[in-house]
Amino acid sequence: MDWLWWIGGAFALGILEMLSLDLVLIMLAGGAVAGGIASAAGAPVWLQFLIAALTAVVLLATLRPWLLRRLKKRVPLEETNAAALVGKDAVVVSTVTLEGGRVKLNGEVWSARTSTADALLPGAQVRVDRIEGATAVVAPAAG
Template sequence: MDGWLVWLIVAAMLAVAEIFTLTAALAVLGGAALATAGFAAIGLPAPVQLLVFTVAATAGMLLVRPIALRHRGQSERWRFGVDALIGQTAHVTQEVTGTDGRVRIGGEEWTARAYDRTLVIPAGASVDVLEISGSTALVYPRE
């Protein structure tokens, strides 16, 4: 069997394995195997093919890993919908108790209740949104 075909099969197997693991490491190795298949197709000997694979895999890991780490920490910035409201400051427009109340979050009025059911939060107070349950904000006073 030709060397380029072996490297192509290895690249395909790594790509399939990456689909199941989602680690990005196997995708980098698959890309290195694919690059090595190209060099094997032009007739490079096996030791040089292994060197090409090693260099390509190392370069891929050195380039991809910092990018992946940088993007991993951005999940908090990209929240949307009601998830984006958690952690926001809200202003109480109608007294908030453990059962009912109203707050204004970013220009929208929401039904609310105190996260600690024993609290009574007066109108005009600032609160933090700790959770969204359905269409009700669970809040806790800032002071």
């Protein structure tokens, strides 16, 4: 029945891993599972701890770095909110100058100003250079 302590420890480490997301505690949990298997097989306590420690070290040294590499290159971060609008095309609704104007961007009318000295007339296609607060800084669309 000593093996139940090992499994309980592994379970607790697994729950703590969900809070930390470091992939360290889950490797220690793997070592605890190995210690539990050794206990169930009848190994002496000193051997159970040795097996648990060696398993945890091997998992930390081999599996954790591999998992971290896979997780980091898995999905590129996608811009959201106003940052996602940079580079999008818009249509001038009211003349846009250095002082202000309005564009229709992503289905909404935004305050806008131009990043060049040229005034942009209604109907002109523009591209968003950056977002400053609630104002889109735009320039004429290429092409």
